[in-house]
Structure formats: structure tokens, C-alpha cells
Amino acid sequence: MKEQVVGLIPARWGSSRFPGKPLHLIAGKPLVQHVWERVSSCTRLDAVAIATDDERIRQTAEAFGARVIMTRDDHPSGSDRLAEAVQSFPEATHVVNIQGDEPLIDPALVDELASVLLNDAGIAMATAACPLDSDEDFLDPNIVKVVCTLGGEALYFSRSPIPFPRNTPVLKPLRHIGLYAYRREFLKNYVRWEPTPLETAESLEQLRALEHGARIKVVPTDHLAPGVDTPEQAAMIEQLLQH
Numbered sequence: 001m002k003e004q005v006v007g008l009i010p011a012r013w014g015s016s017r018f019p020g021k022p023l024h025l026i027a028g029k030p031l032v033q034h035v036w037e038r039v040s041s042c043t044r045l046d047a048v049a050i051a052t053d054d055e056r057i058r059q060t061a062e063a064f065g066a067r068v069i070m071t072r073d074d075h076p077s078g079s080d081r082l083a084e085a086v087q088s089f090p091e092a093t094h095v096v097n098i099q100g101d102e103p104l105i106d107p108a109l110v111d112e113l114a115s116v117l118l119n120d121a122g123i124a125m126a127t128a129a130c131p132l133d134s135d136e137d138f139l140d141p142n143i144v145k146v147v148c149t150l151g152g153e154a155l156y157f158s159r160s161p162i163p164f165p166r167n168t169p170v171l172k173p174l175r176h177i178g179l180y181a182y183r184r185e186f187l188k189n190y191v192r193w194e195p196t197p198l199e200t201a202e203s204l205e206q207l208r209a210l211e212h213g214a215r216i217k218v219v220p221t222d223h224l225a226p227g228v229d230t231p232e233q234a235a236m237i238e239q240l241l242q243h
Contacts, residue, residue, distance in 0.1 A: 005114045005181075006092040007045040008069070008085050009035055010078045011061075011100040013054040017230055022057050022100055024234055027241045029064075031228055032057065034103030034241075036066050042107045044114035045096065051085035077205055079180075083191045086184060094118065095187060097180040102225040103237055105179075109221050113181040116217045124186040124214040127154070127206070129174040130224050137175065144176040144204060146218060154216040157204050177224065180206070186214065 011022040011032050018024070022032040029037075032050060040048050050061045053073035061068045069085040078097060086095045094117050096110055109128055116126040129146050137143045141159040148154055156162065163171055182190070186209075196211040198204075209216055228234045 002091075003093045003118055004046040004089075004091050005044055005094040005096060005118070006086060006089045007039050007042065007048045007096045007098050007110065008082055009039070009048070009050045009098045009100045010081050010085075011050050011052045011054075011057050013052075013057060018228070020056075021228065022052070023060055024228070024231070026103060026228075026234055026238045030060055031103055031234065032061060032100050033064050033066075035098065035100055035105060036061070036064070038103070038105050038107055039098055039110055042110050042114075044111040044118070047089060047092070049085065049088070050100070051081055053081075077191075079187065079205060080191050082182075083187050086187070093184050095182050095184055097182070099178055099227065101228045103228065104225045104240065106221070106223040106225060109179065109219070109223055112219050112221075113179065116219060117181050117183060120217070122215060123153075123217045124183055125206075125209055126181040126217040126219060128177040128179050128219045128221050130177060130221050132173040132175040138173055144178075146174050146176040148174070148218050152218055152220070154206075154210060154218050156210065157202070157206055159202055159204070174218070174220075175224070177221070190214075 015021050023030045049067040049069050051069045051071050053071050058068045069088045071081050071084045075081040082097050113126040138161045145162050146157045147162050196208045198211055199207040
């Protein structure tokens with residue numbers, strides 16, 4: 001069977017800090033349209049679609065030409081929404097979960113994650129990380145850190161500062177980027193598993209995969225796409241796009 005990769009962009013209307021975020025206009029286009037247009041230029045994706053539970057998002061996305069998959073509105077996580085949406089692509093063997101609030105996402109990074117899975121059948125998931133240079137960010141529990149094996153696979157993700165700088169020279173800490181690629185069969189099993197102890201303690205869903213012994217490849221990158229969590233951040237992104 002020919003391997004096929006689908007890129008899915010989960011988009012929810014509800015947000016405690018920014019309701020209606022996917023349709024917020026940035027430089028004249030809805031936020032989710034910027035993301036869709038960028039990943040539509042990827043060369044390793046056989047299809048791209050927006051997964052939503054909201055009729056307003058569906059209508060807007062179809063108007064700018066996107067394929068839309070309607071999902072239930074009671075999913076506890078983006079991975080669960082992804083697992084439902086990929087059922088609309090019966091021939092897909094791999095799926096990339098693309099954050100719908102990163103209008104400057106790097107298409108080359110998405111392609112690289114897809115390639116990692118296509119080239120190594122032993123890898124269950126792939127994600128990305130970039131160097132973390134700020135001491136303030138290193139200590140910030142809202143910024144997730146990752147440590148890896150010498151072969152570039154995830155050992156652990158944490159909100160704590162890892163690795164702890166007990167000795168010098170200090171390893172350059174890595175900031176986890178929330179972009180994921182999955183083997184389809186692994187994703188199907190992953191969302192059936194109950195939340196695991198470390199996942200619950202850290203509130204980091206990817207730890208469930210590690211606790212079940214899955215191999216997660218971490219792709220290094222220097223590209224950190226700023227996300228949009230507030231209207232103020234949307235205004236900053238608009239300035240970047242206009243210049």
C-alpha cells in the first residue's frame with residue numbers, strides 16, 4: 001500500500017482567552033486561512049484539511065477553498081479530534097497535527113516531520129524542538145522543555161527546567177514545539193489509552209506515548225513560529241506579515 005500523509009488543522013471556536021480565534025482577521029484573512037495556505041505548499045502532504053466542530057468555521061473555510069471535516073464537539077484533546085477526522089481519509093497512513101493558531105508555520109518543518117515517519121518504520125511519532133536561549137523561558141512552566149537521546153529521540157518532556165544545570169558546560173536546553181506527526185495505527189491506539197501518571201502530573205499529553213514505550217523523534221529547528229493566543233498577539237503577527 002502506498003504511504004500517504006494527511007495534514008489536519010484542528011480549529012475550535014471556543015477559547016477561554018480568545019473566543020472565535022480561528023476566524024479572527026489578520027491582514028485581511030482569517031487566522032486559520034493563513035495556516036491553511038502555508039501548509040498547502042508542503043510537498044510531503046498528500047492532502048490538507050481543517051477539522052472543526054463549528055459551522056461558522058466550516059462555512060468560512062470552504063469559502064476560501066479548504067476541505068473541512070466536521071467532528072464532534074466533545075473531544076477532550078486535539079489528538080482525539082484528529083483521530084476522528086482522519087477517518088475521512090481511509091487511505092492515509094500518516095497524519096500531521098498542525099496547530100491552527102500559528103500563521104507563520106514553516107512548511108519545510110512540516111515536510112521534515114512527515115519524512116521522518118516515512119523513512120523509519122520504528123518511529124511512532126515525530127515532533128520538533130528549537131534552542132531555548134532565555135533563562136526566563138527556561139524557568140517558565142508554560143514553556144515545555146524536552147531532553148533527547150544521542151540519536152535525537154525524546155527521553156522526557158517537562159514544564160520544569162530540564163536538563164538541570166548542575167555542572168558546566170551546560171547543554172543547550174530545547175524548547176518543545178507543539179507540532180506532531182503520527183503513524184495512523186499508533187494514533188488510533190494512543191487515543192484509546194487512559195491518561196497516564198506522568199501525563200496527568202505534568203499536564204502534557206505527549207508523555208502518554210513515552211509511558212507506553214513509543215519512540216518519538218525530535219526534529220531540531222531554528223524556526224519558532226509565534227502562536228496567537230490573544231488579540232494583542234494577533235496584532236503583532238499582523239505587523240510581521242505586513243512588513
